Amino acid sequence: MDFATFASQFLIGLSRGMIFFIVSAGLTLVFGVLRVSNFAHGSLYMLGAFLAYTAILWLGQGEAGFWLALLIAPLAVAVIALVIERGLLRFIYKREHLMQMLLTYSLVLIFGDLVKMVWGSDYKSLPVPQALTGSFHFLEANLPVYNAFLLLIGPLVALGLWFFLFRTHLGKLCRATAADREMVDVLGQNSTWIFALVFALGGWLAGLGGALIAPTVNIAMGMDANIIIYAFLIVVVGGLGNVWGALISSLIMGVGESLGVLFIPDFAIILPYLIAGVLLIIRPSGLLRSAW
Amino acid sequence: MKKLGLAGLLIASLALSGCGSTGAGAGTGTTTNKEQKTVKVGIIDTYTGGAATYAKDALDGFKLAATETAEKGGPKIEFVTRDDEFKVDKATNWAKELVMRERVDILAGTINSAGSLAVSQYAKENKIPFIVWGGMSDKITGAAGHRYVFSTLPNTAVIGKAGAVQMSKLPYKKYWLAGSDYEYGHSVVNNFWANLEKMAPGVSKAGESWWRVGETDFTPYINKIRSTKPDALVVGTGGGDMVAFMKAITTTGLAKDIPVWVHTATDLSTLAPLGNEAPEGVMGTNPYFAYYPDTPENKAFVDAFKKAYNREPAAFAIYGYMSGKFLAQAIQKAGSMDKEKIVDALEGLSIDTPVGKATLRKEDHQVMLPMFYGTTAKVGGKMMAKDIVTLPAEQIIPSAAEVLKSREKK
Incomplete structure (x- = not known):
């Protein structure tokens, strides 16, 4: 085992963690502020990938197409999320959790069929944009440029979220609503719009994750189920509702899995669950303080 | 997660009660006069x-086979479809519903091997002929085979053996084995390795890696494999993973360093979605090409398929097509709609297909079909298979005696 292989494997793991973070940050925000476990989060991620596909088809396969799609697809998903929140979710905040789960789970089925009706069951693939193809070579190892690109995007999203939550008035209101909704209402702030905003932001993050992963995977039905288990695992391990907890556990999962493939290939497949299990035994309420 | 299960159950039961009443539409409306000559097929598959x-x-x-048969005045084939969502329990439930409520004569389907095995068990208990055109597990006509189950596609034993024939002609010694961690992936790789060890003594296994189905990022696996420098990599994967894995080969340039073998690497359902992103130089076996063999029969099939669906047929299209043709001929041969007589007629039945003669072997009901192998390459701006070699069925299908022995072991 030479150092270069280890280093590239580590970086690949980190880039994998970035996608996990972008998707699970949205899930954990919704968890924290709305107290809703949104099973349809994976569907929004899938929609992000499909919308990016359609956007690129319309915009042409050129260089600009990818970047525009990266802008458009997540925004479109955010709008869909907004419609879900205003049209459905807001009526059931006062109901028990099972009811909320039933609703978000039914959305999983609805979106699954909708995707089939709109895009069909054929496999779809997007090319990696020209600027991001190929690999960086160092010593004997290499790192695909697209993975390096994800390594840049992830911290940017984290920074943006930090700025929004801690440096803007709206973000502070979001955090306040997560802590004590009644108090926010009493103080004369309209918390229902904050709910809508956070759900749309969650949708935007899911859509961004889907659009970012689109060029490297096979865009097809079933993407939703693949990501949602990971996202829930990460959110629970990180501490429900805690964005930074999600960041840390995403990176642990990504790097852990990647290094697992390198050192103990036989166990790599169960490693994320093993890591989650061990972490939850050590810290049953999650790595960082849970918002619940 | 427990709560999710409960919610799912509720919704599933709602969906079930809904489908039963609407789905019947496709099958009704035949007069009693015609019913004598109409066979009803219940299709369970992953839609x-x-x-x-x-x-x-x-x-x-x-569908194409059914239409062509009807046009030629053959038996009328009706069908209803049910979506098993790749779930074993759903497949069995639909099988029961189709037989009891829809009163289908024949069952067909499903891409999920475990689902195929479950439906096969039901078919055996209730004496309903079941044509497998999706599940590729070698257990279907092997260890779990019986009188009522037929397979119209090459199973993993055939695929593994065909792959071993292709690779045994090459000088590689040190192999890395990898794949998607499910029945199909393991079965292809195990069959491949068992056959290769016999055909090419001196080969050794450098290691194995298995990823979960639906893996989003293959780079860690490829990085690991590359660092161990094997002579060749053999992969057992299918479905969405197949497309994503091929893409990862392109992105990482793996095939330039290490020769890769994957079954269906050259199939249209893999190459079409990839377009220009498909990697060149990946080896693989495949049961069907729209452009090979270049015979009038194949051309006629491709033209008819294109006319009906506006796309070229891939391997699974031929499995469904053959199933329809086998059934139609069996009914004609039996001269009856009686299930037992149809089974008798299907046993050992040979038909002409776009790829040549196909036979449902009498002993184990496995279709005898040639296989092709080649390498992905850009030919005239289009990704397709290059250097295609035909492997006759006898060379790659385990002998009936071997298969029947695996049944005894049970």
């Missing part, structure tokens, strides 16, 4: 989720 594209291909092929 949602990652494997749906294969189910659609198979169904379209079957």
Whole structure:
């Protein structure tokens, strides 16, 4: 085992963690502020990938197409999320959790069929944009440029979220609503719009994750189920509702899995669950303080 | 997660009660006069989720066969479809519903091997002929085979052996084995390795890696494999993973360093979605090409399929198509709609297909079909198979004696 292989494997793991973070940050925000476990989060991620596909088809396969799609697809998903929140979710905040789960789970089925009706069951693939193809070579190892690109995007999203939550008035209101909704209402702030905003932001993050992963995977039905288990695992391990907890556990999962493939290939497949299990035994309420 | 299960159950039961009443529409409306000559097929397959594209291909092929048969004055084939969502319990439930409520004569399907095995068990207990055109597990006509189950596609034993024939002609010694961690992936790789060890003594296994189905990022696996520098990499994967894995080969340039073998690497359902992103130089076996063999029969099939569905047929289209043709000929041969007589007629039945003669072997009901192998390459701006070699069925299908022995072991 030479150092270069280890280093590239580590970086690949980190880039994998970035996608996990972008998707699970949205899930954990919704968890924290709305107290809703949104099973349809994976569907929004899938929609992000499909919308990016359609956007690129319309915009042409050129260089600009990818970047525009990266802008458009997540925004479109955010709008869909907004419609879900205003049209459905807001009526059931006062109901028990099972009811909320039933609703978000039914959305999983609805979106699954909708995707089939709109895009069909054929496999779809997007090319990696020209600027991001190929690999960086160092010593004997290499790192695909697209993975390096994800390594840049992830911290940017984290920074943006930090700025929004801690440096803007709206973000502070979001955090306040997560802590004590009644108090926010009493103080004369309209918390229902904050709910809508956070759900749309969650949708935007899911859509961004889907659009970012689109060029490297096979865009097809079933993407939703693949990501949602990971996202829930990460959110629970990180501490429900805690964005930074999600960041840390995403990176642990990504790097852990990647290094697992390198050192103990036989166990790599169960490693994320093993890591989650061990972490939850050590810290049953999650790595960082849970918002619940 | 427990709560999710409960919610799912509720919704599933709602969906079930809904489908039963609406789905019947396709099957009703025949007069008693005609019913004598109409066979009703209940199709269970995966129409949602990652494997749906294969189910659609198979169904379209079957529909084409039914239409052609009717045009030629053959037996009328009616069908109803049910979506098993790649779930074993759903497949069995639909099988029961189709037989009891829809009163189908024949069952067909499903891409999910475990689902195929479950439906096969039901078919055995209730003496309903079951044509497998999706599940590729070698257990279907092997260890778990019986009188009522037939397979119209090459199973993993055939695929593994064909792959071993292809690779045994090359000088590689040190192999890395990898794949998607499910029945199909393991079965292909195990069969491949067992056969290669016999055909090419001196080969050694450098290691194995297995990823979960629906893996989003293959780079860690490819990085690991590359660092161990094997002579060749053999992969058992299918469905969505197949497309994503091929893409990862392109992105990482793996095939330039290490020769890669994957079954269906050259199939249209893999190459079409990839377009220009398909990697060159990947080796693989495949049961069907729209452009090979270049015979009038194949051309006629491709033209008819294109005319009906506006796309070229991939391998699963031919499985569905053959199933329809086998059934039609069996009914004609039996001269009756009696299930037992249809089974008798199907046993050992030979038909002409776009790829030549196909026979449902009498002993184990496995279709005898040639296989092709080649390498992905850009020919005239289009990704397709290059250097195609035909492997006759006898060379790659385990002998009936071997298969029947595996049944005894049970």
